[in-house]
Amino acid sequence: MDNAGRKTVPMxxxxxxxxxxxWVQSLPATVQAGFPSPADDHAITRLDLMEQLxxxxxxxxxxxxxxxxxxxxxIMDGSVxxxxxxxxxxxxxxxxxxxxxxxxxxxxxxxxxxIRLKAANNTYPDITPKDGQTLEIWGVVVASILQHKC
Amino acid sequence: xYALVDGNNFYVSCERVFRPDLRDRPVVVLSNNDGCxxxxxxxxxxxxxxxxxxxxQIEKLQDELGLVGLSANFPLYADMSxxxxxLAAGLGHRQEIYxxxxxFVDVTGIRGDLTERSRKVRSRILQWTGLPTCIxxxxxxxxxxxxxxxxxxxxxxxxVYPMHHAQVCNLGALxxxxxxxxxQATDVGDVWGVGRRISAQLIxxxxxxxxxxxxxxxxxxxxxxxxxxERTVRELQGMQCIDFEDSPEDKKQIACTxxxxxxxxxxxxLQEALSEFASRAAEKLRRQNGHAGQVLAFIRTSPFRQNDxxxxxxxxxxxxxxxxxxxxxxEAAIAILHAIYKPNFNYAKAGILxxxxxxxxxxxxxxxxxxxxxxxxxxxxxxxxxxxxNKRYGRGTIKLASSGTKTQRSxxxxxxxxxxxxxTTNWDELCFVRT
Numbered sequence: 001m002d003n004a005g006r007k008t009v010p011m012x013x014x015x016x017x018x019x020x021x022x023w024v025q026s027l028p029a030t031v032q033a034g035f036p037s038p039a040d041d042h043a044i045t046r047l048d049l050m051e052q053l054x055x056x057x058x059x060x061x062x063x064x065x066x067x068x069x070x071x072x073x074x075i076m077d078g079s080v081x082x083x084x085x086x087x088x089x090x091x092x093x094x095x096x097x098x099x100x101x102x103x104x105x106x107x108x109x110x111x112x113x114x115i116r117l118k119a120a121n122n123t124y125p126d127i128t129p130k131d132g133q134t135l136e137i138w139g140v141v142v143a144s145i146l147q148h149k150c
Numbered sequence: 151x152y153a154l155v156d157g158n159n160f161y162v163s164c165e166r167v168f169r170p171d172l173r174d175r176p177v178v179v180l181s182n183n184d185g186c187x188x189x190x191x192x193x194x195x196x197x198x199x200x201x202x203x204x205x206x207q208i209e210k211l212q213d214e215l216g217l218v219g220l221s222a223n224f225p226l227y228a229d230m231s232x233x234x235x236x237l238a239a240g241l242g243h244r245q246e247i248y249x250x251x252x253x254f255v256d257v258t259g260i261r262g263d264l265t266e267r268s269r270k271v272r273s274r275i276l277q278w279t280g281l282p283t284c285i286x287x288x289x290x291x292x293x294x295x296x297x298x299x300x301x302x303x304x305x306x307x308x309x310v311y312p313m314h315h316a317q318v319c320n321l322g323a324l325x326x327x328x329x330x331x332x333x334q335a336t337d338v339g340d341v342w343g344v345g346r347r348i349s350a351q352l353i354x355x356x357x358x359x360x361x362x363x364x365x366x367x368x369x370x371x372x373x374x375x376x377x378x379x380e381r382t383v384r385e386l387q388g389m390q391c392i393d394f395e396d397s398p399e400d401k402k403q404i405a406c407t408x409x410x411x412x413x414x415x416x417x418x419x420l421q422e423a424l425s426e427f428a429s430r431a432a433e434k435l436r437r438q439n440g441h442a443g444q445v446l447a448f449i450r451t452s453p454f455r456q457n458d459x460x461x462x463x464x465x466x467x468x469x470x471x472x473x474x475x476x477x478x479x480x481e482a483a484i485a486i487l488h489a490i491y492k493p494n495f496n497y498a499k500a501g502i503l504x505x506x507x508x509x510x511x512x513x514x515x516x517x518x519x520x521x522x523x524x525x526x527x528x529x530x531x532x533x534x535x536x537x538x539x540n541k542r543y544g545r546g547t548i549k550l551a552s553s554g555t556k557t558q559r560s561x562x563x564x565x566x567x568x569x570x571x572x573x574t575t576n577w578d579e580l581c582f583v584r585t
Contacts, residue, residue, distance in 0.1 A: 058233040059278035061574065067585035075585060083583075086278045096583055101171040103583040119585070138280075 053143045059086035061139065063096065063103065070094070070105055073120035079146045081105060083139035094141040099129065103138060151287060151322055152294040152394070153255045153268060155238040155275075157231075158282045158302065160251035161189035164230040165220055167280040168573045168581045177218045180205050183409050183565045184221055192306060221569035229574045233279045241271045241285075244396045252298075254291060256394055265320040272318060287320040291392045292385035295342040296360065297321045300332055311335060333361035333386070343382040348375060360386060401438060406431040407501025411565035413452070414497045417487070420449055424487055425553035427502045428480035435504055436537060441472035443506030445479055447486040452498030461497075463490040472508055475533060479504065480550055 054060045065079045073094060075081065081096070089095050095108040097117055106117035106127065115135060117127040129135040157163060161179040166172050176194035178187040186204045187194070197215055199208055211217035231250045239245040242257035257264055268285040275283050284305065286297025301319035304311040311319075311332060321329055339349035341360050357363050364386035372380035381391040406427040414420060424447055435442055448464030465486045469478060483502050540547050571579035 056278065058237050062580055063583040064580040065585055066582050070585040077585075080580065081583065085280065086274075098170050101173075103170070103581070105583045105585045 053082055054084075055142070056084055056086040059139075060084050060142075063105075065105060065144070069119040069121045069124040071121055073107070075105065075120070075141075075144045076146050079144045081141045082143040082145070084142045085139040087140040087142070089137045089140050096138040096141060098136045098138050099127065099133065105141060108137065108140075151257045151260075151264065151289055152291055153241055153257050153264075154248075154286045154291075154294040154298040155234075155241065155253055155255060155271070156284055156286075156298050156302070157234060157251035158284060158305075159189055159191055160231075160281070161222065161227055162191045162194075163281050164227050165223070165570055166191075167230065168226075169570065172218060175216050175218055176211070177220065178203075178205075178208070179220050179222055180568065181222065183411055184219070184568060185409070187219075188222065195306075219568055221566035223570050223572065225572040225575040226570070230279060230281060234275055234281050234283070237275045237278060238271065238283075240274075241268065244394065246395050254294065254394065256396075257287070265318055265323055268318045268320065285318045287318075287322055289322055289388050290385040290390050291394070292342050292382055293321050293388070296333075296336065296340075296386075299336070299340055330361055333364060334359050336360040338363050341382060341386070343378060348379060351375070401434075402507060404431050404434050404442070404504040404507065405501060406434075407448075407499065407503075408564060409499045410497070411563055413455070413458075415493070415495060417491050417493070420487055420491065420497060420500055421484055421552060422554035423500050424483045424502060425480045425550050427500070428483045429476050429550060429553060431502055431504050432474055432476040432479045432533075433537060433540075435474045435507070436533060439510050440507045441474050441510050442469065442479065442504035443472045443508065444468045444504075445482040445486070446503040446505060447483045447490075447501070449487065449490065449497050449500045451495050455496065455498070458496045459494075461492060461495045463492075465490050466505065468506075472506070474510060475529060476536065476550065480552060484552065 061083050062080050063083055065075055065077060065081055068077050071077075075094070081094075083096050087093075089108045091108065091110045093108045095106065095117075097104050097106060097108070099117075104117060104127070106119055109116040109118050109126075114128065117135075119126070162172075162177045165177065165179065172191075174193065175191070176197050176199070177191040178194050178199060179189040180186065181188045184205050186202050187199060187208070188202075190199055190201065194217065197211065197217070199211075199217075205219055208217065209219065212219070227250060234251075235245070235247055235253055238253050238255060242255040242260055244256040246254040246256075248254055257267075260267070264287055268287060272283055272285055275281055284298055284301040286294050286299065286301050288294040288297045297319040300311050300315050300321075301317055304313060304319070305316040308316070315332070321332070324332070336359055337349075338344055338352050338357055338359055339346065341363060344352070344363070352358075352363065357366065363383060366383050368380045368383050368387075371383050384391050408423070408427065410423070414423070428445075444466050446464055446466045448462070450462035451458055451460050453460065467482050467486055469482055473479070479502075536548055571581070573579060573581045
């Protein structure tokens with residue numbers, strides 16, 4: 001069986017002869033035997049956005065953004081963010097963090113072992129986990145998509 | 151050597167990926183119509199909720215103990231399962247998907263430390279998808295399953311099995327005395343393939359744990375019990391008897407049955423339901439590229455509503471010629487309904503089964519006594535188009551008029567009042583993240 005679930009025949013298996021007669025019909029037309037297409041040597045695959053954006057398909061989830069604290073990073077209210085859980089968060093990444101059972105999208109800033117969540121909008125203060133508060137990084141934002149009216 | 155990779159409290163774990171607030175709380179996922187618990191978090195198990203507990207009995211624990219009940223969200227579980235399965239497949243070279251939350255992986259001949267490799271795969275699944283799993287390894291499927299049981303139990307109850315077997319347990323890496331000790335600590339009823347009835351009989355005849363079962367003589371077991379139990383004994387002894395099925399066969403029958411959200415008495419409501427079920431079943435049939443020769447439909451009242459008059463009836467009709475055409479299958483189901491329906495009963499469940507399944511390629515043309523149009527290629531293309539449109543724009547975008555035209559929920563549809571959004575399969579239901 002191949003991936004699509006079709007039965008495949010091994011190359012060494014005997015194949016039955018096709019014994020039905022082959023009827024050839026002559027057509028009242030001529031065929032131009034021209035040059036082969038020069039594009040034949042340049043087989044192409046069109047750019048695939050999913051392939052470009054999603055490196056770990058099993059680990060990538062889409063979430064919808066609420067709020068404007070990341071607008072200077074280009075992440076607008078209503079955008080969809082692609083979150084990859086397989087990537088280890090590093091300083092400067094945009095992440096989805098879980099704090100007080102809520103998912104937050106912020107910059108991940110790590111300095112001297114202390115973690116801060118920073119907004120991309122001056123009017124919002126940084127978030128540092130208080131005593132007893134746990135902060136967990138859920139995933140790293142690899143792209144944000146804003147669809148425009150059309 | 152086989153590995154069994156199994157998601158812990160799978161449905162609950164899927165819900166928790168998008169609902170961090172559910173993490174330390176007792177959570178149950180409920181069966182169709184929010185009937186009873188079909189998955190429980192460890193916290194729910196700890197407060198004594200049993201598998202299959204009816205929701206109306208445990209509902210009150212919401213206020214008392216913070217219990218959360220959720221309607222089953224199968225689109226979410228199916229997507230999360232797919233992610234988990236494709237990562238689990240990386241453990242070995244062949245995979246048998248055994249159910250929505252467990253798969254066997256053939257790791258025969260894989261070099262290196264299998265326990266270490268399994269731990270890595272386990273932590274990758276957890277990191278990438280958020281789903282906790284346990285992995286059991288053993289020389290046969292039954293032993294792999296047993297190892298998985300040990301891995302799972304050792305995590306929750308360290309007094310039963312040694313802690314170091316938690317999460318990943320590799321029976322293949324143990325000495326004979328170590329293995330025997332684990333088998334001895336396992337109740338005979340926890341062995342894969344030993345049902346409740348057989349387990350009671352075994353205990354009665356002095357076989358209480360897996361070690362004792364493995365020491366029985368296979369021939370005697372076959373004579374006294376069954377070939378199935380003989381196979382289990384041999385597998386416990388390390389002899390492979392259960393085949394590895396990495397290419398699932400086409401289904402021999404296809405069913406679509408549902409309990410209704412509330413009692414249904416009217417024939418036209420049952421007709422809508424059966425048309426809908428026929429459409430679903432025909433779609434499944436086309437997916438495996440098959441034709442059905444016969445259709446069975448049934449309707450029944452609820453045995454749990456003891457004050458109701460009871461009625462159960464089913465019938466089978468052969469199709470004029472084998473087909474996967476939604477309209478023909480629905481027509482057959484409706485014809486059955488008209489024959490078996492009686493008024494003034496409170497119907498609780500209905501369903502259809504497609505029987506006598508065969509590959510679509512083996513089509514036998516009948517003499518042209520009937521409407522040729524039904525077998526025409528145009529008709530097949532219509533079905534293809536139907537499937538493509540419904541796949542692209544959502545189920546029910548194009549449907550039979552007989553399954554109802556109302557846009558709101560029909561009376562016969564399932565009650566799913568506690569369902570979470572389809573976070574990963576519907577653009578309108580994505581999980582929100584605050585910035």
